[in-house]
Amino acid sequence: MKDRLRTFRPGDFAVCVLVLLLAAAVAAPFFFVPQGALYLEVRQDQQLVRRVRLADGVQETFTVEGRAGGHNTIEIDGRRVRIREADCHDQVCVRTGWLTRAGQSAVCLPNRLVVKLTGQKASGDVDAIVR
Amino acid sequence: MRIKRIALCGLFTSLALILSLVERMVPLNLVVPVPGIKLGLANVVTLFALTAMRKREASAILLCRVTLASIFAGSVTSFLFSLFGGFLALGVMALLLRREGRWFSLFGISVAGAAAHNIGQVCAAMLVLGTADVLGYLPLLLLTSIPMGLLTGLVCRTVLNHLKKIDIFA
Numbered sequence: 348m349k350d351r352l353r354t355f356r357p358g359d360f361a362v363c364v365l366v367l368l369l370a371a372a373v374a375a376p377f378f379f380v381p382q383g384a385l386y387l388e389v390r391q392d393q394q395l396v397r398r399v400r401l402a403d404g405v406q407e408t409f410t411v412e413g414r415a416g417g418h419n420t421i422e423i424d425g426r427r428v429r430i431r432e433a434d435c436h437d438q439v440c441v442r443t444g445w446l447t448r449a450g451q452s453a454v455c456l457p458n459r460l461v462v463k464l465t466g467q468k469a470s471g472d473v474d475a476i477v478r
Numbered sequence: 479m480r481i482k483r484i485a486l487c488g489l490f491t492s493l494a495l496i497l498s499l500v501e502r503m504v505p506l507n508l509v510v511p512v513p514g515i516k517l518g519l520a521n522v523v524t525l526f527a528l529t530a531m532r533k534r535e536a537s538a539i540l541l542c543r544v545t546l547a548s549i550f551a552g553s554v555t556s557f558l559f560s561l562f563g564g565f566l567a568l569g570v571m572a573l574l575l576r577r578e579g580r581w582f583s584l585f586g587i588s589v590a591g592a593a594a595h596n597i598g599q600v601c602a603a604m605l606v607l608g609t610a611d612v613l614g615y616l617p618l619l620l621l622t623s624i625p626m627g628l629l630t631g632l633v634c635r636t637v638l639n640h641l642k643k644i645d646i647f648a
Contacts, residue, residue, distance in 0.1 A: 354635075358577065359586030366593045366620050374617035442508065450614070 377448065385449060387428050389421065390461045401426045401464075413458035421462060430455065430462055486646070487535050487542075494523035494543040495550070502551065515619060518592050518626045520547075524568055525588055525634045530641070533572055540564050559602045566598030567591040584635045589627030596623050 389397040389411060396411060407423040408431065419440065420432040427447045430440040435457035443453040449466040497519040506515050520543060527536035544564050548557035571591040574582050582590075596619040603612040 354583050355585060356579070356581055356583045358574075358581035359583055359589070362574075362582070362586040362590045362593075363624055366589060366624055369593070370617040370620035373613060373620070377614055439508075448614075 384466065385426055386465045387423065388461075388463045388465055390463070392459050393461075399423065401428070411458075411460060413460065415458070417455075417458040419455050419458055419460050419462075428462060428464065429453070430460075433458065483531075483535065486531070487539055490523050490527055490531075491539050491542045491546070494520045494539060495546055497523065498543065498547045499550070515622060516626075518595065518623075518630050519633075521567060521588070521591055521595060522630045522633045522637070524564070525571055525584065525591060525630065526637060528568065528572055528575055529578075529584070529634070529638060536568060536572075537565075540568055555606055558606055559599045562602035563595040563597075563599035566601075567595035570594040583631070584638075585628055585631035588631030588634060589624055592623035592627035592630065593620055596620060 385401040387397070387399040387401055388395060391411060391413065397409075399405075399407075401423065403425045405423055405425060408420060410418050410420045412418050417434050419430050419435075422429050422431040424445075427445045429445045430443070430453050433441050433455055435455055437457070440453045440455035440460070440462070446453060446462070446464050449464050452461060452463040454461050501517040501519045504517055506517060523543070524536060524540050527539050541561075544557065544560045548554070548560065552560075568591075571587050571594075574587045574590055578584070578587065596616065600612055600616045600619065
């Protein structure tokens with residue numbers, strides 16, 4: 348068997364650069380999409396709790412109480428939204444951070460809460476769940 | 479000899495299975511909140527099998543690992559994602575391995591494999607879910623495939639350099 352002590356051939360850097368370029372190429376369209384109307388949808392147990400049209404300069408913070416006593420505090424800052432605080436143990440929704448584009452969502456499974464940004468159309472369709 | 483090779487395939491399949499179960503315990507998506515993000519430990523076995531065994535054997539190990547991992551913990555969709563990603567990674571790494579030593583080291587090949595795995599996975603997700611939304615996850619997945627690929631490349635190189643001393647493939 349060949350000795351594999353020699354490390355890092357020129358091609359390795361080429362591979363890394365290629366991967367970075369590809370990542371940038373895929374990411375680029377998401378940043379240049381013209382921003383249309385943006386809506387915030389808050390659903391609990393799949394029931395629409397609130398629907399807010401987002402616009403620059405709008406600032407609001409509100410809390411959604413869950414069935415089992417849990418709560419999530421949602422913060423709207425202009426055209427971006429986040430779950431600022433939650434009492435659930437995993438804090439996945441808080442860690443998701445700011446949502447800025449249509450299609451993005453933050454989910455709190457313990458409180459059965461879904462915060463989602465949508466474009467013009469009312470979204471009744473189920474969003475993708477990838478595992 | 480034939481029996482020994484079959485036994486080795488079984489051995490590496492079980493090793494890959496254990497690795498894919500172990501990486502399930504690492505909550506990587508707490509650091510990078512992207513679904514489908516993985517350490518890619520099981521990819522070490524694919525790369526190792528490609529370098530030390532035949533391509534057919536590497537493919538068989540991959541197929542068995544993906545199938546069994548989905549049966550143990552997963553779903554039909556996760557099976558499809560892993561299958562697409564796994565075989566795209568295997569194909570890319572097999573291609574680059576022909577130029578190993580001169581153009582590429584195991585590090586670059588491993589990074590390319592990790593990136594290919596993520597691309598295949600996202601493509602499968604787009605096909606299954608019928609939406610291009612999941613493409614938004616690809617840039618982050620590709621970025622993470624560089625450190626993860628370097629890590630698996632390092633593991634694979636270390637293993638190969640040690641296994642050289644005990645020639646199990648004789």
